[in-house]
Amino acid sequence: MSTGTETEPEAELAEPGSETNEAALESLLGERAIARDDHLNAPGFVINPNDVQDVLSDLRDEAGYDHLSCVTAQQYEDRYESIYHMKKFADPTDEVSIVVPTTVDDPVSQSAEPVFRTADWHEREAYDLVGVEYEDHPDLRRILLPETWQGHPLSKDYDQEKPQLVTLTEHQNPIQPDHHDAESDTMFLNIGPHHPATHGVLHVKTVLDGETVADVEPDIGYLHRCEEQMCEQGTYRHQIMPYPDRWDYVSAGLLNEWAYARVIEDLADIEVPEYAQIIRTMGAELCRIASHMLALGTFALDVYGEFTATFMYTFRDREVIQDILEDLTGQRMMFNYFRVGGVAWDLPEPREEFFEQTREFLNELPAKVGEYNDLITGNEIFQTRCIDTGVLEPEVAKDYGCTGPVARGSGVDYDLRRDDPYGYYEQLDWDVITRDGADNYARVLCRMEEVEESAKIIEQCLDLLEDWPEDERDVQANVPRTLKPDAGTEIYRAVEGAKGELGIYIRSDGSDKPGRFKIRSPCFSNLQALEEMSEGEYIPDLIASLGSLDIVLGEVDR
Amino acid sequence: MSGATATPSLFPLQNGGDPVLLPEHITELTGLDQFGLAGELLATFVAAFIVGNFILAMTGVAGPWAKRKITASFTDRIAVNHLGPGGIGIIIADAVRLLAKENIIPENVDRPAYDLAPIVIAGSAMLGFAVIPMGSGIHLADPEVGLAFVFAVAGIASIGLVMAGYASGNKYSLLGGLRAVAQNVAYEIPLVVTGMSVVLFAGSLQMSTIVDAQQQTLFTIPGLEWAVPAWFALVNPFAFVLFLIANFAEVGRNPFDMPEAPAELIAGYQTEYSSVYFVLVYLGEFLHIFLGGAIIATIFLGGPAGPGPDELGILWFTLKIWGVFFLTQWLRSAVPRVRIDQLIEIGWKGLLVLSFANLGLTAAIVGVIA
Numbered sequence: 007m008s009t010g011t012e013t014e015p016e017a018e019l020a021e022p023g024s025e026t027n028e029a030a031l032e033s034l035l036g037e038r039a040i041a042r043d044d045h046l047n048a049p050g051f052v053i054n055p056n057d058v059q060d061v062l063s064d065l066r067d068e069a070g071y072d073h074l075s076c077v078t079a080q081q082y083e084d085r086y087e088s089i090y091h092m093k094k095f096a097d098p099t100d101e102v103s104i105v106v107p108t109t110v111d112d113p114v115s116q117s118a119e120p121v122f123r124t125a126d127w128h129e130r131e132a133y134d135l136v137g138v139e140y141e142d143h144p145d146l147r148r149i150l151l152p153e154t155w156q157g158h159p160l161s162k163d164y165d166q167e168k169p170q171l172v173t174l175t176e177h178q179n180p181i182q183p184d185h186h187d188a189e190s191d192t193m194f195l196n197i198g199p200h201h202p203a204t205h206g207v208l209h210v211k212t213v214l215d216g217e218t219v220a221d222v223e224p225d226i227g228y229l230h231r232c233e234e235q236m237c238e239q240g241t242y243r244h245q246i247m248p249y250p251d252r253w254d255y256v257s258a259g260l261l262n263e264w265a266y267a268r269v270i271e272d273l274a275d276i277e278v279p280e281y282a283q284i285i286r287t288m289g290a291e292l293c294r295i296a297s298h299m300l301a302l303g304t305f306a307l308d309v310y311g312e313f314t315a316t317f318m319y320t321f322r323d324r325e326v327i328q329d330i331l332e333d334l335t336g337q338r339m340m341f342n343y344f345r346v347g348g349v350a351w352d353l354p355e356p357r358e359e360f361f362e363q364t365r366e367f368l369n370e371l372p373a374k375v376g377e378y379n380d381l382i383t384g385n386e387i388f389q390t391r392c393i394d395t396g397v398l399e400p401e402v403a404k405d406y407g408c409t410g411p412v413a414r415g416s417g418v419d420y421d422l423r424r425d426d427p428y429g430y431y432e433q434l435d436w437d438v439i440t441r442d443g444a445d446n447y448a449r450v451l452c453r454m455e456e457v458e459e460s461a462k463i464i465e466q467c468l469d470l471l472e473d474w475p476e477d478e479r480d481v482q483a484n485v486p487r488t489l490k491p492d493a494g495t496e497i498y499r500a501v502e503g504a505k506g507e508l509g510i511y512i513r514s515d516g517s518d519k520p521g522r523f524k525i526r527s528p529c530f531s532n533l534q535a536l537e538e539m540s541e542g543e544y545i546p547d548l549i550a551s552l553g554s555l556d557i558v559l560g561e562v563d564r
Numbered sequence: 565m566s567g568a569t570a571t572p573s574l575f576p577l578q579n580g581g582d583p584v585l586l587p588e589h590i591t592e593l594t595g596l597d598q599f600g601l602a603g604e605l606l607a608t609f610v611a612a613f614i615v616g617n618f619i620l621a622m623t624g625v626a627g628p629w630a631k632r633k634i635t636a637s638f639t640d641r642i643a644v645n646h647l648g649p650g651g652i653g654i655i656i657a658d659a660v661r662l663l664a665k666e667n668i669i670p671e672n673v674d675r676p677a678y679d680l681a682p683i684v685i686a687g688s689a690m691l692g693f694a695v696i697p698m699g700s701g702i703h704l705a706d707p708e709v710g711l712a713f714v715f716a717v718a719g720i721a722s723i724g725l726v727m728a729g730y731a732s733g734n735k736y737s738l739l740g741g742l743r744a745v746a747q748n749v750a751y752e753i754p755l756v757v758t759g760m761s762v763v764l765f766a767g768s769l770q771m772s773t774i775v776d777a778q779q780q781t782l783f784t785i786p787g788l789e790w791a792v793p794a795w796f797a798l799v800n801p802f803a804f805v806l807f808l809i810a811n812f813a814e815v816g817r818n819p820f821d822m823p824e825a826p827a828e829l830i831a832g833y834q835t836e837y838s839s840v841y842f843v844l845v846y847l848g849e850f851l852h853i854f855l856g857g858a859i860i861a862t863i864f865l866g867g868p869a870g871p872g873p874d875e876l877g878i879l880w881f882t883l884k885i886w887g888v889f890f891l892t893q894w895l896r897s898a899v900p901r902v903r904i905d906q907l908i909e910i911g912w913k914g915l916l917v918l919s920f921a922n923l924g925l926t927a928a929i930v931g932v933i934a
Contacts, residue, residue, distance in 0.1 A: 193735065195735050195736075201830060202826050202827050202830060203827040203828065217739070217904055217905070306900075307827060308827045309827075309900045309901070310818070310899070310900045310901065311818055311821055311825065311826065311827065311896065311900075311901050312826045312827065313635050313639070313818075313893075313896045313897055314639075314896075314897060314898075314900075315638045315639040315640070315897040315898060317639070318639035318640050318641060319639075319640065322640055381898070385899070385900060387819055387899060387900045387901075387902055388900045390902065390903075390906060391900055391901075391902065391903060391906075544903055544904065544905060545739075545828050545829075545904075546825070546828050546901075546903045546904065547903065549827050549828050
């Protein structure tokens with residue numbers, strides 16, 4: 007596994023996005039770059055389908071682009087295109103897009119899986135939904151749709167009217183009779199799709215050797231709701247914003263909405279009023295606390311058992327945040343509070359009451375966090391269960407494109423709020439939490455400390471909001487009634503969601519709806535690492551590791 | 565025993581003194597003794613009926629309701645409160661609900677093992693109560709090997725668990741059944757060995773003797789005139805703690821609730837059981853918790869002993885059992901579960917060694933005193 011980060015290439019390549027950087031990239035790619043296809047966020051290079059592995063490994067090893075953030079596939083009239091969005095963990099503003107066109111007749115492209123393991127699932131999704139085929143891919147099957155699905159729903163020639171029958175007999179039966187493999191003496195076990203510990207409808211195909219996990223394969227797609235396609239059918243201005251709430255639907259709503267807000271505001275060049283940014287920052291961090299509380303509570307369920315008091319404690323505290331958010335947005339879960347260019351409305355009146363309520367929560371938080379430390383992280387049995395289980399080495403985490411608390415728990419210092427600043431984060435005083443343990447325990451601690459950091463951010467936002475002059479409280483920018491970005495403009499933008507890097511790629515086709523809308527879900531990438539984390543460990547560790555990944559299936563399947 | 569008297573009796577251990585056991589009381593009160601053996605048999609059935617119903621009322625009726633309320637107060641909730649005072653009427657609703665449900669029996673279960681398992685699980689625990697002296701004259705039988713009998717019948721439950729696990733034809737059930745057996749084997753030995761240290765003190769396996777041995781005064785608190793009884797929990801706290809821990813593993817409750825660990829194995833060996841069968845399995849679990857509590861109360865907490873007249877014995881005894889039950893629920897709310905390999909390790913490498921050390925030490929002390 008090569009690293010290449012933080013070494014000389016950094017020095018060689020000057021400021022990200024600058025002329026010298028692009029020149030250096032051009033010389034690195036040399037003949038292999040057959041054209042330029044720049045995106046708003048990054049220089050783009052078109053390469054041949056046969057050079058994918060070569061180019062990507064060069065970019066990683068020579069230029070330090072060690073984070074394959076996302077793979078977007080799409081079909082044009084005359085070609086298919088796979089876009090590899092690459093970043094640096096050390097500096098996510100330094101991006102490059104590698105565009106791989108293939109013909110419509112023979113959409114075969116080299117797989118990036120041998121270079122970045124995260125490409126495995128991303129390319130399977132591209133194959134499933136768009137229809138690009140990847141050579142060298144170890145396991146090119148459908149990932150979101152059933153095995154027997156006909157056609158690729160996001161391709162041009164797909165007939166949406168045609169009914170699809172997915173019969174149980176044709177579809178691979180999840181209740182397989184082959185309990186027992188006589189030769190290796192192992193047992194196949196389906197964990198899920200209905201199981202108390204899968205946090206939703208996740209199906210984990212497991213091969214057990216006694217109680218030891220010999221092989222794990224997560225099977226996703228049970229909650230696939232065509233979110234990308236629905237967004238492609240909505241107008242930029244109003245119709246897309248309600249959808250992000252439904253990706254990571256357990257209280258991370260505002261964080262998701264920000265992902266869309268950020269990408270569309272960059273695409274349409276909209277300047278958001280500072281006051282609105284502060285409200286956004288505060289709301290987003292409230293969501294983060296609520297989301298981490300839920301993560302902590304459900305993790306406790308997995309480790310303690312279903313009668314644990316901890317779960318109810320975290321829900322008690324999350325409930326306070328839900329009340330605050332309800333006052334702010336008018337909704338408990340599906341907030342739909344952000345607007346393109348700002349937020350829907352100002353803080354609720356009377357403002358003093360809102361400030362008082364929120365401050366009261368912040369004042370009580372340290373005592374509650376102390377309580378969790380007494381109850382959970384200080385418990386010796388909990389420690390024997392969590393320390394050194396579900397180990398995810400930092401290099402492996404990077405290889406799988408893990409982000410968020412999962413990566414930070416492995417010591418990968420990567421947080422888009424600081425590294426690729428947006429909103430009001432840059433002006434506030436807070437820290438990025440990292441932990442070196444790389445195990446289940448480190449991830450739990452990481453989330454708990456992030457809760458405290460978020461509280462710090464909210465506190466500062468409250469101070470700012472309270473002192474803000476009354477006549478300057480602009481919550482919305484002037485945004486045209488219809489947004490029609492120039493045809494062919496492409497952009498990939500990400501924010502730090504509750505679970506990690508939540509990115510959106512949009513290609514505009516000149517109309518008021520996106521030509522392609524691609525969601526990069528952090529849970530999707532994080533979940534891939536489960537295999538690495540749990541093989542060779544016991545079933546209880548597999549369950550704990552799954553819990554510590556803190557996946558939400560709505561975001562995995564979209 | 566029977567040679568001295570002409571008529572054979574079902575109560576051969578009681579040699580002519582005052583009646584001690586419940587069947588004897590009943591025989592005397594109802595005058596059934598004139599019917600000889602048949603009368604005694606009938607009296608025994610009546611007595612068993614009374615004891616059985618008392619136990620079932622505690623475990624099957626009050627237990628689940630109490631468990632809801634106890635867990636709720638630990639987890640910051642209210643729990644049932646609509647039907648009757650404190651929601652106690654939910655017991656009736658629960659009973660109707662559980663009994664009225666369809667009993668779904670999966671296609672590939674291994675009958676009749678599948679049907680027998682719930683009865684074995686529940687019945688084995690019921691048997692154990694036969695030799696427990698509950699005070700106020702409620703004591704069904706008092707064989708010389710009382711303590712060994714309790715451990716023996718409680719151990720039968722393991723067979724029921726593995727039957728349920730295997731016969732269900734479900735992989736989760738199988739894993740749960742295997743875990744249950746591994747766990748019970750690992751913890752039965754420390755449990756029995758620790759129990760034996762009590763026998764060394766009491767000098768007998770007979771339950772009544774063990775209870776009597778705890779009636780002496782350990783020491784008197786000077787100035788207050790409080791006589792602290794020689795309960796074995798006070799005489800040998802080390803053994804008490806060991807026994808308590810082994811007992812939690814034996815009944816499968818946190819931190820040792822491996823066999824059913826819902827987050828991992830859905831419900832372990834009881835996954836495929838529904839309706840009445842489920843009630844029986846669930847009841848069996850409760851019975852085992854209460855039997856564990858009864859054993860602890862009898863051999864460590866002085867049985868029915870307590871302040872006030874002897875007639876209050878049953879009250880004190882019930883309180884002690886509920887104390888142990890409360891403790892299991894407390895642990896359930898507060899303590900994580902260990903992993904199966906850690907559990908086995910604690911059992912074989914920790915508790916087993918400690919329990920033998922305890923036994924050796926007790927033997928030495930008893931030897932020196934005697």
